[in-house]
Amino acid sequence: MEHWYIPATIIPGIGLLILSTSNLLVNLSSEIKGMIDQEGISPILIQRKLKQLKLLNSAMVFLYIAVACFVIAALVSGIYKSVESNFDSAIYITITGIISALLGLFALIVYSFKAVKIRQDQFHNKC
Numbered sequence: 001m002e003h004w005y006i007p008a009t010i011i012p013g014i015g016l017l018i019l020s021t022s023n024l025l026v027n028l029s030s031e032i033k034g035m036i037d038q039e040g041i042s043p044i045l046i047q048r049k050l051k052q053l054k055l056l057n058s059a060m061v062f063l064y065i066a067v068a069c070f071v072i073a074a075l076v077s078g079i080y081k082s083v084e085s086n087f088d089s090a091i092y093i094t095i096t097g098i099i100s101a102l103l104g105l106f107a108l109i110v111y112s113f114k115a116v117k118i119r120q121d122q123f124h125n126k127c
Contacts, residue, residue: 007070007077007094014070014101018063021108025056042125048118055111062104069097 032049035041077090 003077005074007073007090007097010097010101011067011070014063014067017101017104017108018060018067021056021060021063021104024111025053025060028053028056045118045122048114052111052114052118055107055114059104059107059111062100062107066097066101066104069093069100073097 028049032046032053035046035049073090073093076093077088080088080090
């Protein structure tokens, strides 16, 4: 990879995804705690919320792995460029980071669909 700075420029975008996902995780955790403390809340609903929490946690892990891969790729690429090596493993590390970021985004998409479905079920149960 001739341009070592390319993986490093992706890191702030992934960082914003991590920030928003961590906010979702904290809010969902607080919501689950409130549901556990309330009387009459369906245990099935709490279990569905706990599955959402696990999905958000998985998304965070994939995003963290992506950031680590991009940092390592930029570092390896910069080192190889300074020693003028022909072997370019940074592209493979960058591809791993991209795949990890896509897995994290996929988990967030699934989370979004499930969140809407749970809200709809909560609304229909109250009516």
